[in-house]
Amino acid sequence: MHYNNLHILTDTPSLANHFVAELRDVNIQHDSLRFRRNLERLGELLAYEISKTLPYTSAGVTTPLAQTQTMLLKAQPVLATILRAGLPLYNGMLNYFDKAFSTFVGAYRVEEENTELQINMEYLASTDLHDKILILADPMLATGKSLVKAYKGMLRHGKPVQVHVAAVIASPEGVKYLQEEIPEANIWLGALDEHLNEKSYIVPGLGDAGDLAFGPKI
Ligand SMILES: O=P(O)(O)OC[C@H]1O[C@H](OP(=O)(O)OP(=O)(O)O)[C@H](O)[C@@H]1O
Ligand SMILES: O=c1cc[nH]c(=O)[nH]1
Numbered sequence: 001m002h003y004n005n006l007h008i009l010t011d012t013p014s015l016a017n018h019f020v021a022e023l024r025d026v027n028i029q030h031d032s033l034r035f036r037r038n039l040e041r042l043g044e045l046l047a048y049e050i051s052k053t054l055p056y057t058s059a060g061v062t063t064p065l066a067q068t069q070t071m072l073l074k075a076q077p078v079l080a081t082i083l084r085a086g087l088p089l090y091n092g093m094l095n096y097f098d099k100a101f102s103t104f105v106g107a108y109r110v111e112e113e114n115t116e117l118q119i120n121m122e123y124l125a126s127t128d129l130h131d132k133i134l135i136l137a138d139p140m141l142a143t144g145k146s147l148v149k150a151y152k153g154m155l156r157h158g159k160p161v162q163v164h165v166a167a168v169i170a171s172p173e174g175v176k177y178l179q180e181e182i183p184e185a186n187i188w189l190g191a192l193d194e195h196l197n198e199k200s201y202i203v204p205g206l207g208d209a210g211d212l213a214f215g216p217k218i
Contacts, residue, residue: 005186006175009045016045020168020190024206035212036088039139039168043092046166046188050077050135051096053186076100077133078160082107082150083123085210086138089168093137101127103134103157105150108210108217109142109200117200119149130158139209141170141189143200144177151182162186168209169193171202 009016019038022028029035056071080103081090094100106123134154138147147165165178168190175192178185193202201207211217 004179006189006192007049007187008189008192009042009049010191014045016042016190019045023168024204029206029212032213032215039085039088039209039213040092040095042139042168042190043089043137043166044095045092046089046137046190047093047096047135050164050166050186050188054133075133077135077164078103078127078129080105080126080134080136080150080154082138082146084108084214085140088213089137089139089166093135093166097135100135103127103129103154105153107146107150109146111199117143117145119145121149121153124150124153124156126154126157128158129154129160131161132158133162133164134160135164135166136185137166139168140202140205141165141167141174141178142196142202143171144174144181147174147178148181164188169202169205171196174202 010020019041023038055074057074058069059072061068061070076099077097079090079093079097079100083106103126107119107121110118110120163185165185166188170189170192173196193205195203197203
């Protein structure tokens, strides 16, 4: 399948493959500190990859020895994430885009037998998004419904000039839905997996990212 505007870290050999493999591995993923840190490390790598495509301007720097020129971001992006599982990935992005303002969305999937998956969105706190470069980070892009609902809610706070979606693991179904609903989005992934199962979990995936990072929800 061919997608536009899609970048996948694990398509080339790099340390990103180690971090994604540790997130997936049943013998490692239950170490929740390591799980969160691997999400954070992938947030850092994805932020760095996105940073290569942003607009820069030339600026002077004074060292103790001389003046020199460098390239600095023209404008800070806004970082947005979806609670809970988005937090460690967002943190990694904020480590790199350390002057960015943030937007938070509280949303969760309601999984009930024999009914279509619903997304409950109960919280949205946003900075001004008008004309901003928006980076929306969520580790799992499964059906894509959480991301699309969160993005549409955010539009009440202004229309971004550029949109990037960053996820650690995505399904082809989620990428397709995202591209239909937010065709302007540039999509940055750790890995693109095979399919969704009957409970809308990504296969092979890693299981439930929120539970692995923060404990089972009751
Ligand atoms: O693409 P979708 O089908 O919408 O699924 C993806 C969503 O599922 C996970 O959150 P979840 O609803 O499990 O909530 P949690 O982070 O609070 O555990 C994940 O962090 C995404 O937000
Ligand atoms: O596979 C999936 C799908 C949604 N949320 C997760 O945490 N994992």
